[in-house]
Amino acid sequence: MKFGGTSVGDAECIRRTVDILERYHAEGHEMAVVVSAMSGVTDQLHAIAAEAESSVEEPPIEAFIQAIRAKHMKTLEAVAPGQAAAVGSVIDDRLENLDHILTAVHALHELTRRSKDYIVSYGERLSALIVSAALRERGISSSALDGCEAGILTTNKHGDALVLPTSDPRINSRILPLLMNSVPVITGYMGCTPEGIVTTLGRSGSDYSGAIVGRAIDADEVWIWTDVDGVMTSDPRIIKNVRVLPYVSYREAMELSFFGAKVLHPKSIEPAMEKDIIVRVKNTFNPDHPGTIVRRQEHREKRVVKAVTHIERVALVNINGVQMIGRPGVAREIFTALGDAGINVMMISQASSQANISLIIDEGNLAEALEVLAAPVKSGIVREVTSDRNVVAMAVVGAGMAGTPGISGRIFTALGKAGVNVMMISQGSSEVNVSFVVRQDDSRRALQLLHDEFRLSEACDDE
Template identity: 35%
Template sequence: MKLVVKFGGTSLATVKDIKNVVKTVDKIAKKNKTVVVCSAVDGTTDELIQISLLVEKGNKKDANRMLAKISQKHKQFADHLITNPKISKSLSSKLNSDLSELEELVNGLILLGEVTPRSYDYLISFGEKLSIDLVSFSLQELKNKSMPLSGKEAGIVTDSNFGDSRPLMDTTKIRLSKTINEHLNKNLIPVVAGFAGADQHDHTTTFGRGGSDYTATIIASCIDADEIWLMSDVEGMMTADPKLIKNAKLLKQVSYSEAIEMARFGAKQIHPRTFEPLLSKKIPMRIRSSFDVNNQGTLVTLPHSKSKDPVKCVAAIRKVGLLDLTGGILFAGPGAAAKIFSVLSKNDINAMMVSSNPSESSITIVVKKEDLHRAENVLEINLLGTTLKKIETIPNVAIIAVIGSGMRGKVGIASRVFLAAQKSNSNVMMIAQGSSELNLAFVVKDNDCKAVVTSLHNEFKLNTIK
């Protein structure tokens, strides 16, 4: 079978974890033509983001300290992973070359004192560049032929939308299938860096946080893989975040449309566009544990029959902010909403959830917490006193979503949802339901998140789901 196997950062956190990943790949690759996709070693992308913030603040000393930390961590990992002197020397030389490139980049950014979207993507792509070196050379130590490839080297070509790029699928398919199939035909295991590709000018681009999932599905689609596996620190897709709900249960099977909804609402932190490349070819996906390979995890595929469970998952997007906008004298006229969203979009602020109330001429919008203050400012400058009468903000809210295809057309779900929220003593601040009826989402204070998710999990008896 032709297989794409992606390991997330949580599976690459320690030397022991990486050894475990490599052992698993060694076993899988004996029976299957295998392409490996890796995220960065756990925490590295956050550290690279930290460097960019320090550069912008002109804090050269701490930026260099963070750089040294990343460099030391990867060199230490390499020392502990490899015993064969020849392989150790090759890994060391490859790591040194990648780390020098990173150092040169950071020094350049420090000199300029600014980080453009293009240089930001180049900077934060380094976590994956370094992790693939560790994994690929460790596979060589177990006598496999293997090669680390950046997204660019593998052939992933994207548009130039830095930070949120999309693959140019036709060009990518031609380049990537040639490179990867050549490697597979030589019985070589390609280890591809997730999260990033390059635009047509060869500038590194990233897909946005969590983007290694997307890299894996792009590759699976381009090489016509038989299956794709996302390996993580959890058993699979669960009825709720197991870190929040202790008795969350593994979902053995979900449909593509349910998985898309779950990803959109933050379940398993899957990149929202992950499933797009799989849909036309209907490539089955398994979400599995890196640490328990006997567990088959969750199968994401076409639905076999109508689900009897109305709700399958309670997901939460935490740390978001809410804008409550009350209409002014021009609100009643046509185009008020268009003006609001045009101001937000010109300032690169994404409205994550929207609900409007015609009788009170008000619109409520959820944005990322880090965008809240800026959203308030730009709306104040552009629309206060004309289209808008009042702008209120509430930081620290959470979007809660109940998800499941069995909700479609079923009477009484909403009342059970809001009764459960009421039982947890939480105030519902905003409500929205997609026309697909696959989800029902609402907003509560972030402090109430755990209580509401627990109450909903109990209400729909998700701990007994089959």
């Protein structure tokens, strides 16, 4: 069971989380628990690390440490008063180490990716201590382990590390023996290299941690506890009549998570896929709701389409040139240059004439991408590179969708009738999604139009 930041956000939330764990423990389930940092703490750690590096004046490190200590100690004393002295001492030791590294960053005015990983991992290191203490307060044996102690080995790509296959036997040997008579609480989001250097798995990486632990211990299921009832037909912040999907396939879940659905991390599905482990998405604040089941089996509804989702803060890059036509290696040169610069290409569309390639990338990488693509322009291979920040990438998702006649026609006819201009279309052969790009000003209207077009607010008879 993995619990997100809102599920451990304060004392009341942690009590609710421990209520859930106590209930399933009493029913005889063996559980490993993975937790995120308390709400907002990771953002605060990123901010103080940046300030420590850049500030000419003395940064407010001491005030920050005291505020973080007060927040966690107040929560600890509320949920586990009998553990407050012993666990509080461990919290103080960890915060003293954090103080030292922040002070060193300020003294050197240098924040390496390695140092940042070490700093931002502290949110989970503190929350795991408190959740474990709260379990012991209820009479349930529990110990807190950080990702390194749990055996999670990763690559050395700081900030976005991948878990190594050699982790599984290590995690299994360390966690499985604990399950027989206790509930281990493991920090999400962090691991370490084989050399013992702390790494992080990317934002929202605690889902990934949960799936990795589940795979390693051959779990029957991985449960992702969050603050919504499950995977939804669209973004509930934009669409008022969204509905929880009772079932989605692994492939559908991966597409939805990649295209902006915040409930699951894109990397959290693959470890479960490898061993056919069911993933359940549940609501900590409404635990009796059945949630969403994610599994290999594809549940094909009569209407085929299951959800409409979107990614904001992206940029469209258009690469044009007559010299590109019929010239081998042009695409390779473009994508190699972007890849070498660490720029991820989210969507690709190429004209049949080969005179145009359109890309969608993260908006934050646009300046660097344009700089990288200046080389093929200078060499004459590419005539011009243009860009547009005011765009949103959208996806219509559903198993078997691309193989069903008329689905794409319905999508683009509905948008066309409403005057929504489609700037780019990208459809792969996965039969799970049709993705396209619209102007930012049209995105919310387009999302509602398609949600209504496929009547996604209504339950299907075959669900």
